[in-house]
Amino acid sequence: MARGVGDRVPRPFTDLVEREAKRNGIPSALAYAIMREESAFDPNAVSSAKAFGLMQLIVPTARKVAKDVGLACDETLLARPETNIALGCRFLADLRARFPANPHLAVSAYNAGAGAPVRWVAARESDDFDLWVEQIPYEETRRYTKRVLASYAAYSFLYEREGLDAALSMPKVVAP
Secondary structure (H helix, E strand, O other): OOOOHHHHOOOOOHHHHHHHHHHHOOOHHHHHHHHHHHHOOOOOOEOOOOEEOOOOEEHHHHHHHHHHHOOOOOHHHHOOHHHHHHHHHHHHHHHHHHOOOOOOHHHHHHHHOOHHHHHHHHHOOOOEHHHHHHOOOOHHHHHHHHHHHHHHHHHHHHHOHHHHHHHHOOOOEOOO
């Protein structure tokens, strides 16, 4: 039996993702890209760094975001898609707000922490964005950033064409 595009580029939890992405002002294509690379859409995923659920949140980060939005949070709740997606989308929106001139920096911040790209940009703020990504000093974050940006473009192309320009438009220089 032939496999469709949805088999290769799935969108599970569509209602939750669309609602939370809209509520937080982020592209749903980006939320899917993060989930795909973080957990392969497994709500029970747990990383070696003790990150939980679909969007792989560590408990201290999840608790801070949960407090900001008035939700309860613990490891058990992070396994629930409705909690994890709500907190993950809010966290991603907060990271994008930190980098208004270059919201793509939120991707590396999601993986390495918000302070890491700030330090890397300060050291190389005039670099072309693609060169900057290639020189991210954490190999895991460098690979992760490339995979998420590629998935973001694919999800935008397939499911969110109105956001395709934003997904594909890489800034000339990395400066935030």
